[in-house]
Amino acid sequence: MSEWQPGGPSRLDMLLFLERVQEMDLARTREWIKREEERLAQGAAVPEYVAQNGSGPAMGMIHKGTCRPLGADVHAVTADDARRLLHADVTFACQVCRPDTALGLL
Ligand SMILES: [Zn+2]
Structure with missing residues (x-):
């Protein structure tokens, strides 16, 4: 992480932003897991x-x-x-x- 600059976002602001991005990534991954589990539960065969x-x-x-x-x-x-x-x-x-x-x- 680069040096803090006056007037820019604080280190806490940047960490809170990172936390929000990671929460969105986790939510997306959980949605993919849910879809894959649903697909497997339906006994879907792998198409060619x-x-x-x-x-x-x-x-x-x-x-x-x-x-x-x-x-x-x-x-x-x-x-x-x-x-x-x-x-x-x-x-x-x-x-x-x-x-x-x-x-x-x-
Ligand atoms: Zn491919």
Whole structure:
């Protein structure tokens, strides 16, 4: 932490801000846990691929079913649909799980 500067936020203000940020992170993680527990309770099988909806002007993304990003708005798609969405340039392939490689697109 840098030196305290006159007129700036106090060290206590900054610590209280940090506390609020961490409380929001914890609340978000607890919501993810609740959703995952609900998903598991429904006996949901892991789909082969999922499409993640884009937010705002952002394009969507295709993932392997095992790379479901926590908290993301996703829905299951078949391999054919995943291939079609990637071909149509309306979605990106996730750079972590590389569904494009698994689909033989590279
Ligand atoms: Zn992924």
